[in-house]
Amino acid sequence: MLSSSEIRRYSRQLMLPQIEEEGHENIAKSHVVIIGLGGLGSLAARFLVGAGVGNVTLVDGDIVNISNLQRQVTYNEMHLGELKAKALLNELRKVNPSVNIKGKCIYADRDNLPCIIQSAHCVLDCTDTLAVRKLINQACFFAHKPLFIAAASGCTWQAVNLLPNQSNAGCYACLTNTIEVREDCVTQGVLGPVVGMAACHQATQALLFLAKGNNADIKWGQYIHCDAAQSTIRAFALTRSIHCKVCQ
Amino acid sequence: MTQINIFVNDTPMSVISPISIAELIALNQLDDIGTAIAQNHTIVSRPDWSKTYLNSGDKVDVFTLVAGG
Numbered sequence: 001m002l003s004s005s006e007i008r009r010y011s012r013q014l015m016l017p018q019i020e021e022e023g024h025e026n027i028a029k030s031h032v033v034i035i036g037l038g039g040l041g042s043l044a045a046r047f048l049v050g051a052g053v054g055n056v057t058l059v060d061g062d063i064v065n066i067s068n069l070q071r072q073v074t075y076n077e078m079h080l081g082e083l084k085a086k087a088l089l090n091e092l093r094k095v096n097p098s099v100n101i102k103g104k105c106i107y108a109d110r111d112n113l114p115c116i117i118q119s120a121h122c123v124l125d126c127t128d129t130l131a132v133r134k135l136i137n138q139a140c141f142f143a144h145k146p147l148f149i150a151a152a153s154g155c156t157w158q159a160v161n162l163l164p165n166q167s168n169a170g171c172y173a174c175l176t177n178t179i180e181v182r183e184d185c186v187t188q189g190v191l192g193p194v195v196g197m198a199a200c201h202q203a204t205q206a207l208l209f210l211a212k213g214n215n216a217d218i219k220w221g222q223y224i225h226c227d228a229a230q231s232t233i234r235a236f237a238l239t240r241s242i243h244c245k246v247c248q
Numbered sequence: 249m250t251q252i253n254i255f256v257n258d259t260p261m262s263v264i265s266p267i268s269i270a271e272l273i274a275l276n277q278l279d280d281i282g283t284a285i286a287q288n289h290t291i292v293s294r295p296d297w298s299k300t301y302l303n304s305g306d307k308v309d310v311f312t313l314v315a316g317g
Contacts, residue, residue, distance in 0.1 A: 040317040128317035153314035170291075178294040180281045181315045190316055198317075223291060225311050234309060236286040241293035 009096075010052055013207075023211030024052065030210045031055035033120040035108045035136055037062070037084040039195035040150050040202065041126030042074040047203035049092045053210065055100045056092070059116055060084045061107040071192035108132060113139035122146040122206055126199070130181045137172035138246050140164065147172075148206050150198040153188045155229035157198035160238055161205050161220050164247070169221025174241035194228045252304035263302070270297040272308065282312050 002010070002021060013019045019027070032053050034041045037060035049056055064072075064079040064087055079087040085103035092101055108116060108127070113135060117123050123145050125136045133149065140147040141164045149172060150159040162171055201224070208216045223238045240247055252265045256276070263272065269292055273280050285292050286309040292300050302308065 036317050038317050126317050128315065130315045133315060151314045151316055153316040156312075156314050158314055174293060175284065175291060176313065179284065179313060181313045186316075188314075188316070195317070225309075234286075234311070235289070236309065237290045239290060241295070243293055243295045 006052075013051060018208055018216070019211045026213065027207065027210045028052050028054045030121045031057070031119055032122055032124065032206060032210070033057045033059065033117050034124045034126055035059045035116070036126035036128060036132075037088050038068065038126065038128060039071040039152065039190070039192070040199045041124065042072045042084070042088055043196055043199035044124055044126060044150075044203040044206070045088060045092060046074050046095065047200070048206065049096045049099045049101065051203075051207055052096065053099060053207075055102075057102045057104060057116070057120070058085045058088055058092075059104045059106065059108055061105055071190065071195050073192075073196070108136060110135050110139075114143060117143055117145050120145055122148060122209060124202055124206060125149040126202070130176060134173060134176060137162070141171055141246050146209060148202050148209075150202040152190050152195040152198045155191055155194050155227060157194050157201070157226050157228065158224060159198055159201050159205075160223045161209075161218055163218075163220045166220045168239050170238045170240040171244065171247040173246040174244040175223070175238055177241075177244060177246075191228070197226065197228060252302070254302055254304070254306045254308060256308045257310055258307075265304070266301050268298050269300045269302065269308070272302065273297065273310075278310060284311055284313050285309070286311075 030053050034045050062084050064075045064082050083105045085105045089101050089103040123140050144164045147162040209218050221238045223236045226233045250265050251262050253262055269285050288307050
């Protein structure tokens with residue numbers, strides 16, 4: 001049963017049939033792990049904390065740099081040189097003190113990932129290198145954790161929701177194991193709002209899942225490709241590859 | 249060999265059948281590094297490009313993967 005102050009705080013999302021009171025209570029009991037606190041993770045975290053996700057773990061070993069401020073809207077000049085996990089944690093506590101937020105000032109790797117995601121109801125991959133993304137995919141697959149992936153570069157953003165062992169749906173490795181990805185924000189640049197769009201999509205999908213669990217209408221294995229410059233969105237089925245070394 | 253009409257990123261194209269996805273990539277001189285391909289809205293794994301053949305009316309989407317965040 002929600003208190004009157006909770007009803008006031010969350011009134012706009014409680015109205016939604018995808019959330020309602022039961023869905024919000026599920027959100028409030030959830031634990032989300034956000035890996036990578038740049039343009040994707042810092043904004044997705046802001047929305048999840050604002051929406052009242054009960055427990056949020058922020059993971060990143062990086063510090064706030066002046067070149068981040070163009071798109072990483074949760075940080076400002078006061079945070080320059082500060083560890084992102086610490087800076088973001090302090091900002092988000094001001095947004096919603098009822099959320100249990102933990103910061104881990106470390107980079108995710110093969111060794112620490114199983115521990116980091118162990119108690120998560122879902123994981124957000126907000127990192128920026130293919131190598132780490134593959135490790136997160138693998139860790140989530142073997143730990144049976146729902147994984148919400150987003151990425152951006154230039155004026156393009158892409159996203160996919162993955163649920164391990166979901167019928168014919170593939171995993172991130174099905175797509176990337178034999179592909180070299182050249183594009184990233186450092187070499188290709190990125191427009192601030194484009195990475196923000198990706199983060200908003202990622203946070204939306206996570207909230208809908210947390211609210212209704214397996215009853216949520218999540219398009220698992222649907223790969224979204226958005227060209228913001230052309231105002232086009234395309235969606236593709238990411239099916240299981242027989243060549244995949246992770247999910248086969 | 250017959251000519252078939254396909255759509256590549258919504259642009260109509262006539263090609264000689266049989267033609268595989270790998271051959272389409274080579275024909276169009278596309279950079280295959282970082283490229284993902286979907287045939288009729290389903291992503292085709294890269295190892296399957298050379299044995300996946302296109303049919304008349306097929307919609308082929310070619311896009312570049314991004315990983316930045």
